[in-house]
Amino acid sequence: MTARRVPAGPALGPLLLLATLLPGPALASEIVGGRPAQPHAWPFMVSLQRRGGHFCGGTLIAPNFVMSAAHCVDGLNFRSVVVVLGAHDLGERESTRQLFAVQRVFENGFDPVRLVNDIVLLQLNGSATINANVQVARLPAQNQGVGNGVQCLAMGWGQLGTAQPPPRILQELNVTVVTTLCRRSNVCTLVPRRRAGICFGDSGGPLVCNGLIQGIDSFIRGSCASGFFPDAFAPVAQFVDWINSIIRRPPALPPARPGQQDPERGAARVPPPAPHRPRPTQ
Ligand SMILES: *[C@@H]1O[C@H](CO)[C@@H](O)[C@H](O)[C@H]1NC(C)=O
């Protein structure tokens, strides 16, 4: 539900010509052409919800931290977000679920025009109970990303197609990492020989490669599952040092000087008036 179009900027470099002939990049991540996941096969998978409805995916990366796409919460009042862990069928009342509120939001220089640094960490208002249905994902080491040809799995609760309703059951899709038509500031994937991929809808979900979270669903170009442009993810391996600096920091250190704001990158963000509010698509 957070799809929106952004102008094709110079950041897309050699793709600019094609990107201007086609519609601009679109923030995305519904799964087209995937299959239902086994219940709780991916216990780190998170549904971000507002007013009872799913709007973005996310990944549990610590008992009290969820990683998602920055554009998912850009311009939202994060206090309206409910973090749902342990879900599989969004149409059922599942006893496996654990619900949390967002206490604090950490960004790392998200640029909504160039679509870089599309990563956000959501600090929960408590710690998840780790069990068979709710588990913390594994991240790569800093700069240990994935190269061309690596097989990965994308997943999400987004729509199954542009004109179709969202599925209740978590969908998964095998994808292949590609480096053509892809910037160094993204990880990109394609599905060879058929039309499948992420699409308009809920972004923020994980790209899992060899058991590690290597990407966060960020945007598509052209159309959903165009069969030509790869899908683009935020490159998690480029952010691991920053992630660890947030999730491993000691809790609640008293401020060095009373009344002073923490000036560092990644400090809590006050919800802005938001010129880039995502536009609902349904
Ligand atoms: C955290 O937020 C959830 C959802 O709003 C609420 O049900 C829960 O009681 C809160 N937990 C704590 C420890 O405040």
Ligand SMILES: *[C@@H]1O[C@H](CO)[C@@H](O)[C@H](O)[C@H]1NC(C)=O
């Ligand atoms: C699809 O992904 C799953 C999970 O990663 C893997 O076990 C399976 O071998 C993959 N299938 C193909 C055809 O690559």
